[in-house]
Amino acid sequence: MAPSVVDAPSPPVGLYVHFPFCVSICPYCDFVVLAGSDTLGPRNRIASYVDAVLTELDLRADVVDERFGRPGRTAGRRAPLASLYLGGGTPSLLAPDDLAGIVERVRRRFGLADGAEVTVEANPGPDERGDVFLQRDAGISRISFGAQSFNAAELGQLGRRHSPGDVADAVDAARAAGIGSINIDLLYDVPGQSLASWTDSLERAIALGPDHVSLYALVLDDPDAEGLTGPSGDHLPTSAGARRWRERARVAQDDDRAAAMYHFAVHRLTEAGFHGYELSNWARPGHESRHNLAYWERRPVEAVGPGAHAFDGLDRRWTAARLDGYIAALRPADHAVPPSLPPGGVEPRLDPTAAAAEALILGLRLEAGVPLLAFLEPPFDETLAWADAAGLVEQTTDGRVRFTTNGRLLSNEVFARLI
């Protein structure tokens, strides 16, 4: 699949719905999340949020209809979505009716193709993962479990609420319900993690027989310093506690150890029948995340919810992270006022060279790589020559360029030269 540099806007192939609630907040997490009384108890805001999301889905669908026609299979209609992704937060906390309501609204307004991939992210804990049978009935075809580790001490350190055994129970239940595609997320370069605990976590994940494994290096950024947490920013400010946790954790990270963990995982997952189709993602054949592939292939994806990002093939826009403004726009207190799209912003449009660089950067994340010809275009040719000499890329027999394993680990060195 070639990364397609789309010059003109086109209808979305996928849709992302953000669910910004968790039971508790993990100190390393940068995503837009609320917890505590916003999530649990009599004053929780989930119901009003679900209402707002349903309204946003309608308003976004109106815009898409206006631009590209209504969904359908006949001429003049746009193609239905190939994927729907409910991320968070902990969207497995959604009540079955609410989950079904959202999937149904998406199907009605955007269309869902036959066999569309419908993913929900879930925490493995018994009080967080939801009823997988009802999730299946709501139309969920894929579940992504945030396992992160199978070591109890590491889970505690990361602020996770579940135990290693919960992951096995959660995967078993999903299998029993007939969920067709199961992913397990793991984190490496975690403070206190050893090569031994890493190989053990990886073995235990493989032993559960997942269809897909995502391995993410723990990267502790600072969204405040990046200027992302203002009133219309796409991130919420980092709490003082999380900031302190990150400062301590950064000191305990180790690039060499992390590289060794990655090299081991590449070897072990390949042996276990997975192929690493992206820098951080491994799948059994046919179980690649279609939704995420759309991002890396630079296809248009629609998005709703606070902090969500959408791309229409030309422009990228985001919705502001703060829930008050989000709900106020979509559910005006004054019933005489019609709902309006929530606050957010549009990124400056990229010039063709910058867009081509972005396509290369996203495409190089994939095992399929990018067409050699695209990489030979100036100004990218110099980076290709440099990366080739440094052993970071290799050429395939079908005229494409992709990362070697070392290149994957040092991908930023290449990306920073392309951008």
Added chain:
Amino acid sequence: MTIPQDRLRNFSIIAHIDHGKSTLADRLLEFTHTIEARQMHSQVLDSMDLEREKGITIKARAVRLDYPARDGKTYGLNLIDTPGHVDFSYEVSRSLQACEGAILVVDAAQGIEAQTLANVHLALRENLTIIPVLNKIDLPSAQPDLVMDELENVLAIPREEVILASAKEGRGIEDILEAIVARIPPPKGDPAAPLKGLIFDSHYDAYKGVVVHVRLAAGTLHAHDTIRLMASGVESELLELGVFRPQLVPVKELRAGEVGYVATGLKSVRDAQVGDTVTDASRPATTPLPGYQEAKSLVFAGIYPISGEDYPLLREALEKLHLNDASFTYEPESSVALGFGFRCGFLGLLHMEIVQERLEREFSLELIASAPSVEYRVVLTLGRGTVNVDNPALMPNAGEIEAIEEPWVRVGVITPSQYIGALMDLSTGHRGTFVGMEYLDPQRVLITFEMPLAELIVDYYDQLKSRSQGYASMDYEEAGYRAAPLVKLDVLVAGEPVDALSLIVHRDNAQSIGRRLTAALKELIPRQMFEVPIQAAIGSNVVARETVRALRKNVLAKCYGGDITRKRKLLEKQKEGKQRMKRIGSVEIPQDAFLAVLRMDEG
């Protein structure tokens, strides 16, 4: 407006740093209504931000005060402020040459410090009348009797001449003004003689061109005269003349004995050098006044723009700054590591720091300075003479060198006696030799050392302060050149010599400095795609080695959802970081690394 010559008084205030010189100047301005209290902010004469922040006077400044004395007559007092730091004794001596008297301010709690002695000696050399003032007598820790003993014993100043004051509380101010009138002689000089005016300072004004600060020794200068600068021979119809209040206030004429400014209209400071004599082009004086010795640079460093395209801006900034501070020197140089820049000479380390900060602040430049060096005298083999080297990278090969001589300084340290041992250790550890010791009072001593200037500029002052808990003070003067077994220590990164990191060091210290330097560089050079050896070498002999291991991992967190723009921005930041690095061979070295020499840990 015009005050007769016998009612003019020209004076400076001299003091050790922090003894209250600028505060006293503020009070004098207030008391004489030169500046009204409501317009007053502290340290009026320190107009640079940098001066207020550091609490030190960097540039001498002049101001004219009109004082109605107790005798019923109004006197014109010209106060010429002086810098208080050891680096700037050159500026102090220039100011003193324009005066007949000096107020010596001594902190009543601290007593005589190293700069007190140095400045008194400068004032006595100019035959100035000294008015001793004990300041800060309001402090509970003030010991006026003890300090008066010191003044009497060390400087032979009789206690009955001492005025007790608190500039902070405004006490003693009138006594000081009266003493200026009574004790300091009026200036001499015939207002009818051919014009002679000494340029003791200058600044550049965008509208008026070069403005020179003059002290008239003879003659009278009128508003529309054509002046001639005797050394450069340049003539110019002057645009404006006036006095400092402290802002520039035009007057119609300036007469012999007065201090004021002349807006020359000249565009180049070279035509109006400090130390030159101003005369009347239509009736010139026959001989100029004795000028100044040129400021002697003691410390040298390369100054480079971080971004190579800023080189023309840096050149322009240096030219402009030089108009206001003629005491530094600059000439173009280039470095393999740092590109095009300038070799600059400074009066001392603080002066270097101030020039760099002024260039960065006043001209919005981002700069990098190489490690400071002194000027070596290198005697070549086979009788080929001697060359001066102020840049270690330009040191000839060992085989061509017969001997290397380095500048020495005589250092005077005043300290409470309990720190004598610690400061002896410090000084001998810096290759210093003990010369003598003298008790100022039962608790405090003046110790004299001699040591290589190169040792002094590394960290001697900071160490002196920290080992004496801030109580010791120091002053130094040049003490000639001496031969020493010095060697050039080169740094090689991935086998490539980095010229900007070369150092001249004593042979016995070469290995330990090499170890510290390579260790510091190891922390500063980011991991590259390959292993990078860092070596310190004397010629081909490697004396220390460290290795920066190869970079194994540089990946971003999960590239999730639409967060692509954020990743792009993070990558752009990485790219900018790379662009700010300097390439040596195949290795990217951050600017910081070139300062490693300054950051080596003690030990």
